[in-house]
Amino acid sequence: MGRKINLERPKKGPGRKARKQPEPEFQFKKGEDEDSNKKLSRHQIQRLKKREMLKQKQKEEKKTKKATKNAAKVAAVPNTFDPAEIFNIEKSRQKYQQLGQKSKTPQPVATNGHQNGSAKKGRNLFDSDNEMDEDEQKAATGKKVQVKKSQMKKFLQRAESEDESDSEEEEMDSDVEEEEDEEAESVEGEEDDYEDEDVGEELDDEEENDEMGAEEDYEDDDEDDEDDEDEEDEDDDDEDDEDGDMLPIEAANKKLKKRMEREQKEADAEMAEAAVNRERFAFPTEEELAQTTSLQDVNMRIKDVVGVLSDFAANRDPNRSRCEYIDLLRRDLCLYYSYNDFFMGLLMEIFSPNELLEFLEASEIQRPVTIRTNSLKTRRRDLAQALINRGINLDPIGKWSKEGLVVYTSQVPLGATPEYLAGHYMLQGGSSMLPVMALAPEENERILDMCAAPGGKSSHIAALMKNTGVLFVNDANKERLHAVLGNFHRLGIQNAVITCMDGVKYGNIMKGFDRVLLDAPCTGSGVISKDPSVKATKNEIDVQRCFNLQRRLLLTAIDCLSASSPTGGYLVYSTCSILPQENEWVIDFALKRRNVRLVPTGLDFGVEGMTNFGAHRFHPTMKLTRRFYPHTHNLDGFFVAKLQKFSDAIPKSVDGEPEAEDEVEEEPEEEMKLPKKIDKRDWYYQDIIDERKAQREDKNKNHVVTVFQKPANVKKGPKKPKQPQPSAGEREQKPQKPASEEPKQPATNGTSSSSKQRQPAPKSNTEQREAEEALRLKKKLKQVQTKNGKAGPGGKKNGEKKKVVQGVKKGAFKSKVGKMRTAK
Numbered sequence: 165m166g167r168k169i170n171l172e173r174p175k176k177g178p179g180r181k182a183r184k185q186p187e188p189e190f191q192f193k194k195g196e197d198e199d200s201n202k203k204l205s206r207h208q209i210q211r212l213k214k215r216e217m218l219k220q221k222q223k224e225e226k227k228t229k230k231a232t233k234n235a236a237k238v239a240a241v242p243n244t245f246d247p248a249e250i251f252n253i254e255k256s257r258q259k260y261q262q263l264g265q266k267s268k269t270p271q272p273v274a275t276n277g278h279q280n281g282s283a284k285k286g287r288n289l290f291d292s293d294n295e296m297d298e299d300e301q302k303a304a305t306g307k308k309v310q311v312k313k314s315q316m317k318k319f320l321q322r323a324e325s326e327d328e329s330d331s332e333e334e335e336m337d338s339d340v341e342e343e344e345d346e347e348a349e350s351v352e353g354e355e356d357d358y359e360d361e362d363v364g365e366e367l368d369d370e371e372e373n374d375e376m377g378a379e380e381d382y383e384d385d386d387e388d389d390e391d392d393e394d395e396e397d398e399d400d401d402d403e404d405d406e407d408g409d410m411l412p413i414e415a416a417n418k419k420l421k422k423r424m425e426r427e428q429k430e431a432d433a434e435m436a437e438a439a440v441n442r443e444r445f446a447f448p449t450e451e452e453l454a455q456t457t458s459l460q461d462v463n464m465r466i467k468d469v470v471g472v473l474s475d476f477a478a479n480r481d482p483n484r485s486r487c488e489y490i491d492l493l494r495r496d497l498c499l500y501y502s503y504n505d506f507f508m509g510l511l512m513e514i515f516s517p518n519e520l521l522e523f524l525e526a527s528e529i530q531r532p533v534t535i536r537t538n539s540l541k542t543r544r545r546d547l548a549q550a551l552i553n554r555g556i557n558l559d560p561i562g563k564w565s566k567e568g569l570v571v572y573t574s575q576v577p578l579g580a581t582p583e584y585l586a587g588h589y590m591l592q593g594g595s596s597m598l599p600v601m602a603l604a605p606e607e608n609e610r611i612l613d614m615c616a617a618p619g620g621k622s623s624h625i626a627a628l629m630k631n632t633g634v635l636f637v638n639d640a641n642k643e644r645l646h647a648v649l650g651n652f653h654r655l656g657i658q659n660a661v662i663t664c665m666d667g668v669k670y671g672n673i674m675k676g677f678d679r680v681l682l683d684a685p686c687t688g689s690g691v692i693s694k695d696p697s698v699k700a701t702k703n704e705i706d707v708q709r710c711f712n713l714q715r716r717l718l719l720t721a722i723d724c725l726s727a728s729s730p731t732g733g734y735l736v737y738s739t740c741s742i743l744p745q746e747n748e749w750v751i752d753f754a755l756k757r758r759n760v761r762l763v764p765t766g767l768d769f770g771v772e773g774m775t776n777f778g779a780h781r782f783h784p785t786m787k788l789t790r791r792f793y794p795h796t797h798n799l800d801g802f803f804v805a806k807l808q809k810f811s812d813a814i815p816k817s818v819d820g821e822p823e824a825e826d827e828v829e830e831e832p833e834e835e836m837k838l839p840k841k842i843d844k845r846d847w848y849y850q851d852i853i854d855e856r857k858a859q860r861e862d863k864n865k866n867h868v869v870t871v872f873q874k875p876a877n878v879k880k881g882p883k884k885p886k887q888p889q890p891s892a893g894e895r896e897q898k899p900q901k902p903a904s905e906e907p908k909q910p911a912t913n914g915t916s917s918s919s920k921q922r923q924p925a926p927k928s929n930t931e932q933r934e935a936e937e938a939l940r941l942k943k944k945l946k947q948v949q950t951k952n953g954k955a956g957p958g959g960k961k962n963g964e965k966k967k968v969v970q971g972v973k974k975g976a977f978k979s980k981v982g983k984m985r986t987a988k
């Protein structure tokens with residue numbers, strides 16, 4: 165028989181040690197100590213005494229330290245502060261302990277692990293002050309204490325780690341005590357063991373001493389802070405008396421406030437002292453000005469003069485007028501930032517000296533690259549994801565736009581990604597989205613964009629219209645309109661009609677629009693970072709030319725609008741200029757001449773429009789317009805105004821005021837002039853860069869195609885026949901034709917355009933060039949024939965012309981022209 169299996173399961177429950185463990189006792193509480201001394205072992209009593217002595221010693225040390233520091237205390241106060249220093253962890257910890265001890269009652273607490281220990285401390289921290297739940301406490305603290313979360317987090321983390329180390333210590337102590345008790349019970353009088361215990365105790369004490377030493381070191385490291393803390397300690401004591409059970413964190417906050425106030429006072433005093441001691445800026449003589457060679461000196465002088473102007477009465481040289489200072493400032497600013505005097509003068513009329521400096525600095529820096537999601541093809545989230553996958557680092561442009569994205573870095577050219585080519589986005593400046601947002605186009609409306617090329621805003625309008633209704637897209641610049649066409653194809657816009665005409669005359673063709681956008685041509689004073697040539701090239705005539713055109717365009721745009729439109733009758737006028745002459749002044753001009761009123765733009769940021777400018781007083785509602793600046797919004801400088809037409813009737817013009825003030829004699833501006841040099845990375849001219857590239861490619865293709873078609877004709881046909889030198893007598897008889905009459909270039913107007921009209925419109929650049937070539941050849945042939953006929957068969961001239969006809973090969977011309985026509 166084997167052994168009988170014991171089927172009885174072993175009893176579950178607390179282990180031997182746990183069962184044996186008595187209720188935890190808090191032995192080091194004052195008051196209780198004397199009563200409980202009887203219960204304590206000899207060693208425990210010794211240890212307790214030791215600790216008491218140590219504490220006493222520590223207190224005394226602290227007191228002496230405080231006294232010496234107070235004696236040595238001078239006005240030296242740190243200029244900066246570290247929140248961690250203000251939320252002094254060690255002090256807080258001590259305070260927690262005190263608070264904890266105040267409220268601590270000898271109730272049983274599980275001490276199986278340091279987490280509980282710390283939890284216990286945590287509870288003490290909160291429970292000691294009042295009896296609210298921890299959560300309630302937290303909520304209350306959150307309301308009361310205005311401290312940054314991160315600071316709070318750090319603070320609590322550090323406090324927790326301190327608590328943890330404390331609890332570990334306690335655990336160690338309790339373990340040792342436990343062992344002691346056990347040993348005392350079993351082997352009384354075993355000296356060795358006691359010695360060991362003593363060693364253990366000493367180690368404990370050493371540890372404590374070390375800790376205290378470390379604390380002291382910490383304190384010594386930050387003596388200055390300690391000074392403050394000591395001071396605050398005193399305050400704290402008072403506060404404690406005053407505020408009673410104030411949370412430590414509240415106390416810390418109070419300390420922080422006090423400290424900040426004190427620092428502010430000191431900073432003010434320092435500033436005042438510096439102002440008194442500062443060397444007064446001496447106005448430079450002409451010689452000194454002439455001797456200035458370094459830009460750094462100019463920069464210094466700019467700052468000095470701006471400083472003087474900020475408090476002119478106090479800082480001025482009594483022998484110098486404000487005008488002299490301003491002239492000096494303008495001169496230096498022009499030199500430092502490379503502006504012409506006139507343009508700098510305009511800017512100085514807009515901004516205060518300090519803000520002017522900010523604007524000039526911001527205009528030297530490129531704005532962030534931004535793109536607009538084409539909502540006809542994709543969603544911003546999807547586009548962002550696709551671009552992020554290509555290594556493009558981007559973010560939403562801001563809360564104000566649902567479509568814009570700002571691109572920080574990109575490893576691929578943004579104008580060549582598959583997403584761009586698929587029309588998922590448009591390269592567009594952030595501020596360019598604002599006028600369309602203000603226009604707020606609706607579906608199924610009839611909308612006009614009067615100056616639309618290259619089509620950034622038009623395509624945005626079309627997207628908001630969701631390809632419904634009709635969008636009339638106009639621009640006076642034919643070349644730029646090609647870009648509109650390209651962009652619209654790429655972006656999938658199908659509701660647009662593109663026209664090329666002077667906007668001023670648009671009202672003669674079509675009216676009754678629900679909404680009109682007039683993004684007027686301007687000086688570009690808001691986009692200096694994109695085109696720095698503005699700084700040095702713009703003159704008074706340019707500005708006058710711009711605002712005169714803008715006024716005329718605006719009046720026409722208003723005339724094109726329908727006051728009885730069921731959905732709108734709104735017009736948005738915008739420019740990328742910050743000059744009031746091109747903005748508020750133009751709007752004010754229109755307000756006086758048409759039945760329109762200003763309405764809010766709906767844009768929730770931007771600076772209010774000006775109601776005063778120099779001697780000018782604009783309509784008070786001008787405040788509803790919005791200005792955007794590079795230095796305040798990190799956007800291109802822009803102006804946006806929204807008008808509502810309330811009557812189609814045109815009021816009689818204001819007496820004595822011409823339709824266009826300060827009219828400058830000028831030729832009608834047919835096409836916008838492009839800058840001489842276009843930066844290849846400039847998105848604004850991306851369309852033109854593409855166009856030129858395409859033309860270059862076309863040229864090469866053209867060459868190949870011509871050779872392929874008829875190489876012989878190409879060589880012989882267009883060859884210019886050598887004109888025999890006429891004799892002196894002949895020269896007198898028949899004067900030579902002026903160069904302009906020579907049909908060198910394919911004509912773009914006059915007869916050629918009429919003949920063009922008869923032919924079907926060329927579809928592409930190559931075809932167009934071929935057609936023009938054919939026309940040129942045809943014309944040349946005709947000319948030669950006529951001349952031949954006129955000269956008569958027998959004369960000397962006749963013979964020469966015959967030679968020419970032979971030279972160009974009449975048959976070859978005809979066949980080429982014929983072939984091209986059939987090709988068409």
Ligand SMILES: C[S@@+](CC[C@H](N)C(=O)[O-])C[C@H]1O[C@@H](n2cnc3c(N)ncnc32)[C@H](O)[C@@H]1O
Binds near residue numbers: 616617619644685
């Ligand atoms: C500021 S740009 C327009 C930019 C466009 N709205 C966009 O967002 O892409 C001004 C445009 O006005 C055009 N323009 C200049 N004079 C004009 C006129 N008299 N009539 C119509 N357009 C004109 C220029 O060709 C230029 O394309």
